[in-house]
Amino acid sequence: MKRKLLALVLYFVLAVTAALTAFPLLWMVSVSLMQTGEASAFPPPLWPAAVTFEHYIELFTSLHMERYLFNSLLLATSVTLLSLLVNAMAGYAFAKLRFPGRHRLFRTLLAGLVIPAQVAMLPLFLMLKYLGVVNTYAGVIIPGLASIFGIFLIRQYTLSVPDSLLEAARIDGASEFGIFRLVVLPLIKPILVTLAIFTFMGTWNDFLWPLIVLTDNDLYTLPVALAVFSREHVQDNELMMAGAVMTVLPVLVVFLALQRYYIQGIMVGSLKG
Amino acid sequence: MSTAAHTAPAAPRNAAARAALWFLAPALTVITLFFGLPVLAALALSFTDFDIYGLADFGNVRFVGLRNYAHLIEHPLFWKALGNTFYFVLVGGPLSVAVSLGAALLVDARLVRFKAFFRTVYFTPVVTTLVAVAVVWRYLFHTRYGLLNYSLGFLGVAPIDWLGDPTWAMPAIILLAVWKNFGYNMIIFIAGLQSIPEALHEAARIDGAGLLQRFRYITLPMLAPTFLFVGVITMIGYFQLFAEPYVMTQGGPLQSTVSVVYLMYEEGFKWWNMGYAAAVAFVLFLIILAATLLQLRLQKEGGEG
Numbered sequence: 001m002k003r004k005l006l007a008l009v010l011y012f013v014l015a016v017t018a019a020l021t022a023f024p025l026l027w028m029v030s031v032s033l034m035q036t037g038e039a040s041a042f043p044p045p046l047w048p049a050a051v052t053f054e055h056y057i058e059l060f061t062s063l064h065m066e067r068y069l070f071n072s073l074l075l076a077t078s079v080t081l082l083s084l085l086v087n088a089m090a091g092y093a094f095a096k097l098r099f100p101g102r103h104r105l106f107r108t109l110l111a112g113l114v115i116p117a118q119v120a121m122l123p124l125f126l127m128l129k130y131l132g133v134v135n136t137y138a139g140v141i142i143p144g145l146a147s148i149f150g151i152f153l154i155r156q157y158t159l160s161v162p163d164s165l166l167e168a169a170r171i172d173g174a175s176e177f178g179i180f181r182l183v184v185l186p187l188i189k190p191i192l193v194t195l196a197i198f199t200f201m202g203t204w205n206d207f208l209w210p211l212i213v214l215t216d217n218d219l220y221t222l223p224v225a226l227a228v229f230s231r232e233h234v235q236d237n238e239l240m241m242a243g244a245v246m247t248v249l250p251v252l253v254v255f256l257a258l259q260r261y262y263i264q265g266i267m268v269g270s271l272k273g
Numbered sequence: 274m275s276t277a278a279h280t281a282p283a284a285p286r287n288a289a290a291r292a293a294l295w296f297l298a299p300a301l302t303v304i305t306l307f308f309g310l311p312v313l314a315a316l317a318l319s320f321t322d323f324d325i326y327g328l329a330d331f332g333n334v335r336f337v338g339l340r341n342y343a344h345l346i347e348h349p350l351f352w353k354a355l356g357n358t359f360y361f362v363l364v365g366g367p368l369s370v371a372v373s374l375g376a377a378l379l380v381d382a383r384l385v386r387f388k389a390f391f392r393t394v395y396f397t398p399v400v401t402t403l404v405a406v407a408v409v410w411r412y413l414f415h416t417r418y419g420l421l422n423y424s425l426g427f428l429g430v431a432p433i434d435w436l437g438d439p440t441w442a443m444p445a446i447i448l449l450a451v452w453k454n455f456g457y458n459m460i461i462f463i464a465g466l467q468s469i470p471e472a473l474h475e476a477a478r479i480d481g482a483g484l485l486q487r488f489r490y491i492t493l494p495m496l497a498p499t500f501l502f503v504g505v506i507t508m509i510g511y512f513q514l515f516a517e518p519y520v521m522t523q524g525g526p527l528q529s530t531v532s533v534v535y536l537m538y539e540e541g542f543k544w545w546n547m548g549y550a551a552a553v554a555f556v557l558f559l560i561i562l563a564a565t566l567l568q569l570r571l572q573k574e575g576g577e578g
Contacts, residue, residue: 024410118513146300
């Protein structure tokens with residue numbers, strides 16, 4: 001009896017928390033489907049009186065949403081693919097290749113994790129300006145090509161690959177790169193997927209750096225474009241909600257499809273010891 | 274471990290060392306050039322008067338020693354930004370960790386089914402784009418038409434000007450941040466909870482320990498390493514507050530939501546006072562470093578005591 005009551009209370013709290021957590025996102029979708037001005041009423045409506053897609057159409061016809069969608073997709077995809085290769089190579093080297101100073105180098109890198117990225121941003125901007133890549137896609141891609149966290153994640157996972165497999169391939173005369181490509185990469189596929197999702201979402205959601213380095217309207221990523229619009233269109237609730245939906249939806253879909261890998265990555269990342 | 278590596282002849286081992294160089298070169302080059310070097314350069318930059326004239330011509334840049342830091346100390350807005358940031362870290366951080374732990378305990382409770390469902394729902398805000406949800410919350414916080422004030426109205430609370438009142442703007446941002454972030458730490462806490470041997474709880478239960486006692490004497494001490502990790506990453510993340518005030522309040526009202534990074538952004542990239550902005554960034558770094566070391570120290574002492 002007492003157990004049942006406890007379970008009931010538990011489910012009640014869980015359900016209320018779930019409702020509160022999901023509410024802002026569901027409400028965002030609902031308002032994006034309302035007529036212009038409908039949400040600015042008292043009491044605030046929860047549902048559209050009549051569903052309309054006019055704001056989505058407006059986003060694409062007059063606010064060039066397709067442009068920002070393309071920029072975000074292109075940047076997130078290229079950073080993900082390139083950094084995956086770079087980080088995987090380095091993570092593998094730290095896990096499996098013996099070389100002098102390996103531990104010290106790895107520890108030095110990890111210490112870099114406490115340095116907030118913002119510290120590097122001012123000189124980085126100046127460097128990239130003199131290299132002529134400010135206000136280009138390359139300005140966003142280049143600093144994202146390698147990440148300490150990514151290297152760490154790959155290394156932790158690759159430690160579990162048995163040395164005997166690598167030695168066997170070596171004795172069979174495989175080249176070092178061949179071993180990496182044909183033996184190691186297939187074995188660490190789960191962590192590669194995890195890191196790919198992390199990087200994709202991180203790049204997609206990133207705001208401060210693209211805001212700094214992209215000044216040309218045509219190059220804006222979705223979050224930058226949305227932030228700029230939201231300052232200009234403060235009154236257009238419904239339109240801004242549609243913009244928010246367009247920004248959030250792609251990452252949400254990726255997450256829901258691959259959440260097992262994502263959550264596993266957080267757990268690996270937290271097992272620093 | 275592997276005997277193969279120990280008995281392997283010297284030549285292949287050198288080959289491995291050479292290979293390591295090639296495997297590491299791309300990553301180390303990028304990190305050195307585009308992270309390590311800029312961090313050092315930021316320190317150098319903070320000792321110069323680099324401004325819009327310097328941006329036009331390097332020749333206009335002069336070494337000014339500690340003048341930027343001196344200016345910082347006299348700049349009321351810097352202290353305001355520092356105070357706002359500490360408010361966000363010291364109130365928002367612990368609140369977020371507490372909510373995360375509560376959610377983890379709920380989801381991980383033995384009686385609960387559909388764990389995966391609840392976990393996914395709680396985690397969803399974490400993956401959303403901060404700018405987008407800040408836009409959404411800005412409307413939820415609307416004084417007249419916002420659902421938050423509408424709901425509070427049922428409890429007899431008069432409408433609050435969340436984003437227009439200096440007293441309430443930071444709490445509003447904290448509310449958004451906690452909603453957005455608690456799922457992340459929840460996952461880490463769930464992993465921590467699941468690593469506690471069930472036998473410990475079993476033994477305590479046989480000895481007659483109640484739910485609260487087991488939480489106090491088993492769960493909390495066993496979670497100590499998790500707390501340290503969660504505490505450090507949450508704090509580091511919260512010190513970097515930027516997008517929320519940028520989108521929701523633009524630092525206002527009355528500069529009550531200007532954070533240190535927001536100040537750095539405005540000074541550096543709006544007014545191009547890059548030398549001064551570098552000093553702001555460096556002070557933030559030193560504060561984060563000190564706070565991290567302090568937390569590690571406290572944890573160590575707590576562990577020994």
